[in-house]
Amino acid sequence: MVQALAKSLRELARLYPPVPPTTDPLALIIWENVGYLIPDDRRQNLFEELAQRVGLDAAPLADAPHDILFDIARRGGMRPADRVERLRHIGRLALEAGGDLASALRIASPTKARTLLKRFPGIGDPGADKILLFSGVETRPALDSNGVRAMVRLGHATEGASYAQAYRSAVSALRDLGPPDRERLIEAFHVLRAHGQVSCKRSAPLCLSCSLDAACAHTATKGL
Numbered sequence: 001m002v003q004a005l006a007k008s009l010r011e012l013a014r015l016y017p018p019v020p021p022t023t024d025p026l027a028l029i030i031w032e033n034v035g036y037l038i039p040d041d042r043r044q045n046l047f048e049e050l051a052q053r054v055g056l057d058a059a060p061l062a063d064a065p066h067d068i069l070f071d072i073a074r075r076g077g078m079r080p081a082d083r084v085e086r087l088r089h090i091g092r093l094a095l096e097a098g099g100d101l102a103s104a105l106r107i108a109s110p111t112k113a114r115t116l117l118k119r120f121p122g123i124g125d126p127g128a129d130k131i132l133l134f135s136g137v138e139t140r141p142a143l144d145s146n147g148v149r150a151m152v153r154l155g156h157a158t159e160g161a162s163y164a165q166a167y168r169s170a171v172s173a174l175r176d177l178g179p180p181d182r183e184r185l186i187e188a189f190h191v192l193r194a195h196g197q198v199s200c201k202r203s204a205p206l207c208l209s210c211s212l213d214a215a216c217a218h219t220a221t222k223g224l
C-alpha cells in the first residue's frame with residue numbers, strides 16, 4: 001500500500017512539475033480569499049494585483065480603500081462586497097496577532113497555531129494543515145479536495161461517511177510514507193491537487209488517458 005502510493009506520487013511528480021511554494025501564512029490566507037470558485041490563473045492575477053495595489057501585509061490590508069478592494073473583488077466571483085470585508089477582516093485579525101502572522105504561528109503551541117489560523121475566513125482544518133506545512137511551522141501532510149478525491153479513487157484512502165473522514169484517511173496514508181519530509185509533503189499536495197484538477201476531475205475523470213489507469217482502484221471498482 002505504502003509502496004503503491006509512493007509509486008503513484010513519483011508518476012504524478014513526473015507529470016506535474018513542482019510549483020514553487022508560497023511560504024508566507026498571511027499570503028496563503030489572502031490567496032484563499034481573493035476569489036471564490038475561480039480558476040487558478042484568475043486567482044493568481046487577482047492576488048498579484050492585490051499585492052501591487054494594496055500589499056500583502058496586515059496593516060495596509062486592514063486599511064485598504066474600499067474602492068480598490070472592490071475593484072479587485074468584483075472580478076473574483078460572486079458576492080464581491082462580502083469579499084472586501086473579508087479581506088479587511090483578515091488584515092485586522094493579523095494585526096491582532098501582532099502583525100507578523102508567521103512569527104505568531106512559530107512561537108505558538110501547535111494547538112494554538114491551528115486555533116489562530118482557523119479564526120481566519122475560509123480556513124478549516126485542511127486549510128490550517130496546508131498553511132502550517134507550507135510555512136514550515138509543522139511538517140504534517142495536507143491535501144485539498146482535489147487531492148483527497150484522487151487519493152480515494154486511486155485506492156490510497158477510504159471515502160468514509162464524510163469529507164472529513166476521507167481527508168483524515170488520505171493524510172494518514174501520506175503520513176505512513178515515512179519520516180515527515182516537508183518538501184516531499186508539499187510536492188504531494190501539489191501533484192495530487194493538479195491530478196484532481198486536470199485528470200481525476202470530480203464528475204468526469206479522464207481515465208482513458210490517465211497514466212495511473214492500470215493501478216487505479218476506482219477504474220476497477222466503478223468501471224470508469
Ligand code: SF4
Binds near residue numbers: 150205208
Ligand atoms: S484512472 Fe481515472 S479515477 Fe483513477 S486516478 Fe486516473 S483519472 Fe482518477
